[in-house]
Amino acid sequence: MTITKEQNGTALTIFLSGRLDTTTAPELESEIKTCLADIKELTFHFGNLEYISSAGLRVIMAAQKIMSKQGSMCVINASEEVKEIFEVTGFSSIIDIK
Amino acid sequence: MSELNIAATIENLNDVMTFVTSILEEMSCPVKEQMTIEIAVEEMFVNVAHYAYTTKTGMVRIKCLPLDNNKAVEISFEDEGVPFNPLAKEDPDTTLSVEERPIGGLGIYMVKKSMDNVYYEYKDGKNFFRMRKNISA
Numbered sequence: 001m002t003i004t005k006e007q008n009g010t011a012l013t014i015f016l017s018g019r020l021d022t023t024t025a026p027e028l029e030s031e032i033k034t035c036l037a038d039i040k041e042l043t044f045h046f047g048n049l050e051y052i053s054s055a056g057l058r059v060i061m062a063a064q065k066i067m068s069k070q071g072s073m074c075v076i077n078a079s080e081e082v083k084e085i086f087e088v089t090g091f092s093s094i095i096d097i098k
Numbered sequence: 099m100s101e102l103n104i105a106a107t108i109e110n111l112n113d114v115m116t117f118v119t120s121i122l123e124e125m126s127c128p129v130k131e132q133m134t135i136e137i138a139v140e141e142m143f144v145n146v147a148h149y150a151y152t153t154k155t156g157m158v159r160i161k162c163l164p165l166d167n168n169k170a171v172e173i174s175f176e177d178e179g180v181p182f183n184p185l186a187k188e189d190p191d192t193t194l195s196v197e198e199r200p201i202g203g204l205g206i207y208m209v210k211k212s213m214d215n216v217y218y219e220y221k222d223g224k225n226f227f228r229m230r231k232n233i234s235a
Contacts, residue, residue: 022144023111051133053140054205061201068196081133088211089204090192 003031010071011041017048020056028056032063040071047077052085064095074098106147106158106177114143118162118173125168131233134212135171138229141205142175142184150179150225165230170214174228181220184227185210 001018012035020028036042042063052060060075067073074096078086086092102117104110118139122132139160146158158177165172189210190203210216215230 021111021140022108051136053137054202054208055140055144057204058202061196061199064196065201081130084130085133085137085208088208093193094196094199 001027003028005031005035007039010039011043012036012039013043013045015045015048017050019051020049020059021051021053022055025053025055025059029059029062032059032066036063036066036070039067042067042071042073044073044075045077046075046079046082049078049082052082057085057089057091060091060095072096100162102160102162103157104160105155106143106151106179107155108144108147111140111143114139114160117160121162121164122171125164125171125233127168127171127233131231134208135173135231138209138213138231139173141209142173142227142229145182145184145205146175146177146179146225149182150177152180168233170230170232172228172230174226176227177225178223179225182225183218183220185216185218 001016001020001024004015006013064073076098078097083097086095086097100121102114104113115136119136122135143158156177156179158175161174163172184206187206189207209229213229214232217228219226
């Protein structure tokens with residue numbers, strides 16, 4: 001998995017590509033622990049995300065919990081397959097998926 | 099039938115995924131189903147690594163069997179760790195708000211929701227878990 005960040009003032013976009021699974025989720029988890037301090041708008045760009053398992057969903061949920069307190073968060077460009085995972089797990093009702 | 103006998107450690111997850119995906123690709127499994135099967139395989143393998151073998155590392159035997167002219171696949175996991183029934187876990191409430199929802203606990207739920215059949219038994223000192231997924235196309 002590759003994580004790329006683009007920050008514009010208090011808006012941060014995190015681009016994920018590859019596989020967000022049990023082995024790679026800890027990388028993203030340490031990123032969100034360190035880089036969200038002053039962020040008001042967080043966007044996850046999933047355009048190149050091929051796969052997400054429950055370990056990945058866990059980190060996305062942790063990020064949503066942080067952002068609910070300090071601003072907003074959304075997920076963009078997710079594939080149909082990833083969107084379906086969000087549906088099954090009820091994530092689509094609590095996370096803004098565009 | 100294809101079989102993989104491997105140490106149940108997270109470091110081996112990629113080898114497990116390669117084993118399963120190579121079979122699914124031979125079956126011409128559609129992308130959507132392949133991803134849900136991969137998610138279920140990851141979940142079950144990680145469960146064995148985390149819960150069946152808590153204090154020591156042990157082996158897990160994974161079998162992957164195409165069925166009905168590649169219209170279904172059956173994948174099983176057998177380990178000699180402590181008894182652990184993944185299906186006994188209560189389903190999470192997916193209607194809770196962001197504040198109320200726990201961060202984890204979705205893995206097994208996703209397996210139960212996405213597979214067409216799941217089965218667990220503990221017999222002769224072994225955990226045995228089997229799941230079946232029908233493939234559309």
